[in-house]
Amino acid sequence: MAIPRTRPSAYPAVLSYGFRPFFLLGSLYAGAAILFWLPLFYGQLTTSSVFLPVDWHVHEMLFGYLAAIMTGFLLTAIPNWTGRLPVQGLPLLALVLLWLAGRLAVFFSADTGWLVGAAVDCAFLLAVAAAAATEIIAGRNWRNLKVLLPVAVLLAANVMFHAEAHYKGISDISRRLGLGAAVVLIMIIGGRVVPSFTRNWLARENQGRLPSPFSHFDAATIALSATALAAWAFFPESNVTGAMLIAGAVLNAMRLARWAGDRTLRDPLVLILHVAFVFVPIGFLLAGLAAVLPEIVPSAAGIHAFGVGAVACMTLAVMTRATLGHTGRELRAGIGTCAIFVAIVLAAILRIGAAFVPAEEVLLHMSATLWVVAFLGYAALFGGMLVQPKLRARQPNKAAS
Numbered sequence: 232m233a234i235p236r237t238r239p240s241a242y243p244a245v246l247s248y249g250f251r252p253f254f255l256l257g258s259l260y261a262g263a264a265i266l267f268w269l270p271l272f273y274g275q276l277t278t279s280s281v282f283l284p285v286d287w288h289v290h291e292m293l294f295g296y297l298a299a300i301m302t303g304f305l306l307t308a309i310p311n312w313t314g315r316l317p318v319q320g321l322p323l324l325a326l327v328l329l330w331l332a333g334r335l336a337v338f339f340s341a342d343t344g345w346l347v348g349a350a351v352d353c354a355f356l357l358a359v360a361a362a363a364a365t366e367i368i369a370g371r372n373w374r375n376l377k378v379l380l381p382v383a384v385l386l387a388a389n390v391m392f393h394a395e396a397h398y399k400g401i402s403d404i405s406r407r408l409g410l411g412a413a414v415v416l417i418m419i420i421g422g423r424v425v426p427s428f429t430r431n432w433l434a435r436e437n438q439g440r441l442p443s444p445f446s447h448f449d450a451a452t453i454a455l456s457a458t459a460l461a462a463w464a465f466f467p468e469s470n471v472t473g474a475m476l477i478a479g480a481v482l483n484a485m486r487l488a489r490w491a492g493d494r495t496l497r498d499p500l501v502l503i504l505h506v507a508f509v510f511v512p513i514g515f516l517l518a519g520l521a522a523v524l525p526e527i528v529p530s531a532a533g534i535h536a537f538g539v540g541a542v543a544c545m546t547l548a549v550m551t552r553a554t555l556g557h558t559g560r561e562l563r564a565g566i567g568t569c570a571i572f573v574a575i576v577l578a579a580i581l582r583i584g585a586a587f588v589p590a591e592e593v594l595l596h597m598s599a600t601l602w603v604v605a606f607l608g609y610a611a612l613f614g615g616m617l618v619q620p621k622l623r624a625r626q627p628n629k630a631a632s
Contacts, residue, residue, distance in 0.1 A: 241320060242319060242320040242321075243618075244618060244619055244620045244621070245617060245618045246319055246320055246323050246324055247317075247319050247620075247621075248306070248307050248317050248319060248557060249302060249303045249304075249305070249306025249307050249317065249318060249319075249323060249326075250303040250304065250306070250307040250550075250553050250554065250557060250617075251303075251617045251618070252303070252323065252327045252617075253299045253300065253302050253303030253306070253327070253330070254299075254300065254303045254550050254553070254554060254613070254617060255610060255613075255614055255617045255618070256299055256327070256330070256331075257296050257299030257300045257303065257546075258300075258550065258606045258607070258609045258610045258613075259606075259607070259610050260291075260295055260296050260299065260334070261292075261296040261543075261602070261606040262602070262603045262605075262606040262607035262610065264288070264291050264292065264295065264296065265599050265602050265603055265606075266603055268284075268288045268599070269595075269596070269599055271284045271287070271288070272284055272285075272288070278338055278341075279338060279339045279340070279341045279342050280337055280338055280339070280340050280341055280348075281340045281341050281345045281348065281396065281397065282337070282340070282396055283396070283400075283401055285401075286392075286396050286401060286402050287337070287338075289402065289406050290337060290389075290392055290402070291334070291337065292538065293385075293388075293389075293392075293406075293409040293410060293413065294333075294352065294356070294385070294389045294392070294409065295333070295334055295337075297413055297542060297546070298330070298355065298356055298359070298385070299330055300546045300549075300550065301359075301382070301385075301413075301416065302326065302330070302359050303550075304420070304549060304553070305359070305363050305378070305382075306318050306323070306326075306362070306363075307553060307557065308420075309363060309366045309367060309370075309372075309375075310366070312367070312370065312372045312375050313366055313367060313369070313370025313371075313372045314370060315366055315369060315370045318362055318366070322362075325358075326355070326358060326359065326362070329354060329355045329358055330355050332351050332354075332355075333351055333352040333353075333354070333355045336348040336350075336351035336352050337352050345393060345396070345397045348393070349390070349393035349394075349397075352389065352393070353386065353389050353390050353393070356382070356385060356386040356389055357386060359382065360379060360382050360383055360386055363378070363379060363382065364376075364379055367379070377419065378416070378419060378420065380415075381412040381413070381415040381416045381419070382412075382416075384408065384409075384411075384412040384415070385409055385412040385413065387408070388405045388408040388409035388412060389405075389409065391404065391405035391408065392405035392406070392409065404464055404465055406534075407460075407463055407464040407467060407534075408461075408464040410534065410537050410538060410542075411457075411460030411461065411463060411464050413537070413538075413541075413542050414456075414460060414511060414514065414537055414541060414542070415453070415456070415457050415460065417507075417508070417511060417541055417542065417545050418452075418453050418456060418457075418483070418511065419453060421504070421507070421508055421511075421545055422445070422449060422453070422486070423445070424504065424549070425442075425490055425492075425504045425505060425508055426442035426443070426444075426445075426489075426490045428500075428501055428504060428552070429441075429442050429490055429491055429492065429494075429495055429501055429504070429505070430442050432495065432498055432501045433491060433494060433495070436497070436498070437494055437495075437497070439494065440491050440494065441491060442489065442490040442491045443489040443490070448485075448486070449486060451482075452479075452482040452483060452485075452486050455475070455478060455479060455482060456479040456482065456483060456515065458475065459472065459475035459476045459478070459479045459515070459519075460476075460479075462475055462476075463476060463518055463522075467518075467521075467522060467530065468522055468525065469522060470522065470523050472519075472522050473519045473520070473521075473522030473523035474519070474523070475519070476515045476516070476518045476519030476522065476533075477515070477516060477519035477520070477523075479512075479515040479519070480512040480513070480514075480515035480516035480519060481512070483508075483511050483512040483515060484512040487505065487508050487509065487511075487512065490505065492504075492505030498564075499564035499568065499569050499572060500548075500551065500552050500555075500562060500563070500564045500568075503544070503547075503548040503551075503564075503572045503576075504545070504548050504549075504552075506544060506548075506572075506576060507540075507541060507544035507545035507547075507548050508541070508545065509540075510536050510537070510540025510541040510544060510579060511537075511541045513536045513540060513541075513583075514533050514534075514536035514537035514540060514541055515533075516533075517532040517533035517536050517583070518530070518533030518534070518536075518537070519533075520533075521533050528587075529586045529587060529589075531586035531589075532583050532586040532587060534586075535579070535582040535583055535585075535586055536579070536583050539575075539578055539579040539582045539583075539598070539602065540579035540580075540582075540583070543575055543578070543579065543602070543605075544575050544576060544579060547571065547572070547575050547605060547606070547609060548572070550609060550613075551564070551568055551571075551572075551609065551613065554613045554616055554617060555616075557621070558616040558617070558619070558621050558622060559621045559622030559623065560616065560622065567608065567612045568612065570604075570608065571604070571605045571606075571608040571609055571612070572605075574601040574602075574604045574605040574608065575601065575602065575605035575606075577598075577601050578598045578599075578601035578602040578605060579598075581594050581595075581597050581598035581601065582594075582595070582598040585598060
């Protein structure tokens, strides 16, 4: 179903759909935050935040960058699901300003007080959840209500993050809870778009074996994996948690194998979706092994397999495809797009490696550099498309979400 439109002259193009401002700001912030993080980590820069440097870094990756990209995706996908008009114009601008206010509130929370900073910051995800729920319910699109659960968990994790940082001095449970919510979103939404786009491309370009349709196996995998992630959030060192996470790794690997990703090598826009999802079972495996063999596998390995691997690679893959499709461009990855895909995948691999050899700081620096190249590269390549009106394509592209 095509996204409904209102008059394009009523507001700037950048406020016509949610993906435009949030993908642009989210990518710029992702690159800038990591540029700032390493000097902050080494004590060369400081914030005015009540958060410790590591907490500021974790928080802004989860509830700053990720929240922006998630919002851009949902506000663009929900009209496709419901047939209703998208959130645009002044309501969209209000959400953008609320997100920006959250970033400032966190950065200057030492001046405003932690409670004020928390209230302003958490208000954004509350507003996003309310907007998404309103549209889904108004459109009577009941089957997509399940998407709101991980969004609500992400909001709860953000509230808990502020409380933990204030009362305990550093975040703990809330870090894993927020990251787990992001992984569940990838399993739900990624589990929909990866086989869907793969099927569409194969049916057109490489007929033969197609991805398996969603089945009880997929639902059971998501349910068990979500349970394992919940256990990981609260009991990360339990052997039972470790066993559940390893089971999640096996099941998600089997799920991915059913999507015919090996047949998509000729289309980087489809292939990167499969590569991104590879980091889901890798993250489960490393997190599980860290629980049962902590002397061999560091906990940071699983965390960064999820964060830099699954979350960053999948968001960048979806951002590029959605930007091309929704701005009227051909769904084709040029050299620049392929370069940012390679950069973010290498960034993930190197960051996982750095967790095993923390003394080798060169791996950390290389990973950070490649991350910055990927996200600022996206902003440079696609920023113009995001702020300009949609092209009138000769043959309309299928929407990317």
